[in-house]
Amino acid sequence: MLVPTFDQLAELRDKETLKVDILAGITVALILVPQSMAYAQLAGLPAYYGLYASFLPPMIAAIFGSSRQLATGPVAVVSLMTAASLEPLAASGSEGFLMYATLLAILIGLFQVSLGVLRLGVLVDFLSHPVVLGFTSAGAIIIGTSQISKLFGVTAERADHHYETVYNVIQAALTDTHWPTVFIALLSIGIMVGIRRWKPTWPAVLIAVVFTTLISKATDFAKRNGAIVGEIPEGLPGIAIPQLSFDIFLDLITAAIIISLIGFMEAISIAKAMAAKTRQHLDANQELFGQGLSNIASGLFSGYPVSGSFSRSAVNINAGARTGFSSIVTAAVVGITLLFLTPLLYHLPQATLATIIIIAVVGLVKIEPIKHAWKVEKHDGIVAVITFVLTLYMAPHLDKGILAGVFLSMALFIYRTMRPRFAMVSRHPDGTFRDLSVFPELETCKNIIIIRFYMSLYYANAGYFETKVLQVFAEHRDAKYIIIDAEGINMVDSTGEMVLTQLRERLEAAGVIVLIARMKRQFMQSMRKAGAITTTEDERFFSRLTFALEYAWDQMECDQCDNSKGCPLRISVARKQYDAREGTPALPTPVDKIRTLVTEE
CATH class of the missing domain: 3.30.750.24 (STAS domain)
Structure with missing residues (x-):
């Protein structure tokens, strides 16, 4: 069915279903608003671009996708890959960079929609589990270390390789650390870790944002050379169709294909886990169609590439969401934030956004699954380790690391089948x-x-x-x-x-x-x-x-x-x-x- 959500409308007549969906949608939005701003900065974009990418995409994905609880929006890995793909083309935050980001989202969406319509979701299977393990673990480390400068309030020269940039940041931190920024960062981490440990049902991210924003405003953090979010344009994003030339298409198409496959793999993985839990039907090709349309909408309304989120989807289903209406509520809350609440985010410290990113990606570094893959099949372990090492070494050129992993896994598979039993x-x-x-x-x-x-x-x-x-x-x-x-x-x-x-x-x-x-x-x-x-x-x-x-x-x-x-x-x-x-x-x-x-x- 083109719009699977129509089947869910009758269920909303049940007041209990409507109630839990509304509460789940609001709960996810309380996490999404600050998290999306943090991920937008990870992508090299202004923070409010994360809000733009969180407005229509969750709604579109819920209406046209087949998963009822999948929470779509900005995610860490896709944000990092967006920055890595666009930095060679334009300076972060520049007008050209913003245009490339919206074009990239549209190209990703078109590719995903094409795969869904042609029922070619099986192409995702070329990304083997060991490749994804190695890439996501390396990506999490790259994401975390990319935020070090914001934790210490320093700037450093960007090098050709990520590990060289990290070294420059550490050198700068040894001499020019901004201690009020360090205090804000440590306070944010303490709040989020403490609440998750002793009050796991409380919105830890939102509490950290509110608390540090109040401190920032009360202490004139910006006047003490502290980095804050600053002015956020009020109102909903308008439609804007970026110009696409053949040269730009060639610059972006490889990144678009890789990000679309990586992003969809992340989305379909959590969608399958939730479908198994709820015993609901999941159509991978329909989900591709929905994710593709959400990316097209994001690009047309000044957003950037999006995907399904592990953490927010888990919050959504744990909050009791039963239908895709919860994601529509989430989008509505983000829209209300853009219309009326953006002035409240002016004093939000950049260090707080950095800690949100770091806390979110810590769980993505997984060593035990790589060890398990090595025990099951040594070649799989080799693929995971080599993908991990190459991704770290080649960063910010993440596409080279994952392509090397894909080709290696295919070559080893052919090698194993050349001399079967x-x-x-x-x-x-x-x-x-x-x-x-x-x-x-x-x-x-x-x-x-x-x-x-x-x-x-x-x-x-x-x-x-x-x-x-x-x-x-x-x-x-x-x-x-x-x-x-x-x-x-x-x-x-x-x-x-x-x-x-x-x-x-x-x-x-x-x-x-x-x-x-x-x-x-x-x-x-x-x-x-x-x-x-x-x-x-x-x-x-x-x-x-x-x-x-x-x-x-x-x-x-x-x-x-x-x-x-x-x-x-x-x-x-x-x-x-x-x-x-x-x-x-x-x-x-x-x-x-x-x-x-x-x-x-």
């Missing part, structure tokens, strides 16, 4: 077929070889598959049949089909028949479309491994494999050989029950 199997006494490298004591048949390939057969591993099969053929000169257990082959591309067809022809010319068992539907479709399977050859393909064995036994004349039941690939023979061994423990399953089981592993 290849096994020869034989009958186990319990009736299943087991890998001979794991169970070397199993008896084998000299005439029938059974092999398994545990990966889709495609261009990167087709040559490896061919080499391994020919190696088996060379080592078993008495083999008359090679049975390929294709249960682990999910698909076959044109290279895989060609190799498999040529391999069958070469082996059959040498007197060895190739049989294929337990094929998946996709496997058979590829073979039929390629003309590799004809009506006369269909007898070489079997739905069960036991059917392929029966075919081989019927076709051969062999003392071991004929009807004398002497083949070790038969259940009865494998069991008899097992029982004949001295000191072997009894099998837990009786033979008469084994015969009724599926005999393939």
Whole structure:
């Protein structure tokens, strides 16, 4: 549905639902107003641009998205990436920088809307979990350290690399620290940390903003060379369509694609978690559409790129929000703030906004998940660590760090699939077929070889598959049949089909028949479309491994494999050989029950 929120209108007739949605919307707005101003400055924009980006986008995303509780607006990572993308093009806060920011939001929105309409949300999957882990942890450190100058009230020369800029800031802080600013920063941190610990239901951010703003005004903090927010234009933002040239498009398109994918991944992650909790339907493509429209609205009304927020969405659902109406209430409160309350924010210290950012991103630095990824798959751990290191080193060019992580994760995946597990199997006494490298004591048949390939057969591993099969053929000169257990082959591309067809022809010319068992539907479709399977050859393909064995036994004349039941690939023979061994423990399953089981592993 184009506007999923229409389905929720009937629920608002319930007074209790309406009440909790209004309260949840107000609660989120109390956090969003100061937080959005802080994130706007992180993006290199005036603080009020955060309010502009918090007015229409939450409402648009709620109306056109599929998540009921997702809180859309300025977020830390997207704000940082916005600054990193635009700083090479214009000076922070300049007129050109502001224009680029609105254009970037529009381009991001157009890209997301296009993906949603074309139902291409799966492109987000190219950003693997290890890449996101490494990038977000590094991004959180970059975000936090970028605020050090505001904590100490100093300015420093901006260098080509972020770590050099941080060093310059620390050098300046050693000699030129503004102690009233440090006091405000420490007070803000103390208020937010203390309230979250002892009164977690209170709006800690809002209380810190109100308290430090009152202190700033009472002590003439600005006249003591303290940095404050200053004048904020009153009124709602008007529509403005920025001019877009082809050169500007080329400058922004790469950043727009990367930020749109990163931003949407953050949004869809929290949306999925909430949908699982509330058991509500979530459509990723519809969510892309909604997020895209919210970014377009943000850019057209003097905002900058937005996304779904982890922290504010958690506040929204914990406050009891049931429908998207809560986000509409949030947008209304921001609109009221822009119309009537901006003079109250004049004396808000910049140090307070810096502490809001730092407190918000501390939880994004996650080392344990990286360690866990390393334990599960070492290559994933390597990707996470390298992405983390490269993002830190290349900052402020964050796009290079994440692109390097994406290409590395794809390269390692291809590398892993180039040499998948290849096994020869034989009958186990319990009736299943087991890998001979794991169970070397199993008896084998000299005439029938059974092999398994545990990966889709495609261009990167087709040559490896061919080499391994020919190696088996060379080592078993008495083999008359090679049975390929294709249960682990999910698909076959044109290279895989060609190799498999040529391999069958070469082996059959040498007197060895190739049989294929337990094929998946996709496997058979590829073979039929390629003309590799004809009506006369269909007898070489079997739905069960036991059917392929029966075919081989019927076709051969062999003392071991004929009807004398002497083949070790038969259940009865494998069991008899097992029982004949001295000191072997009894099998837990009786033979008469084994015969009724599926005999393939």
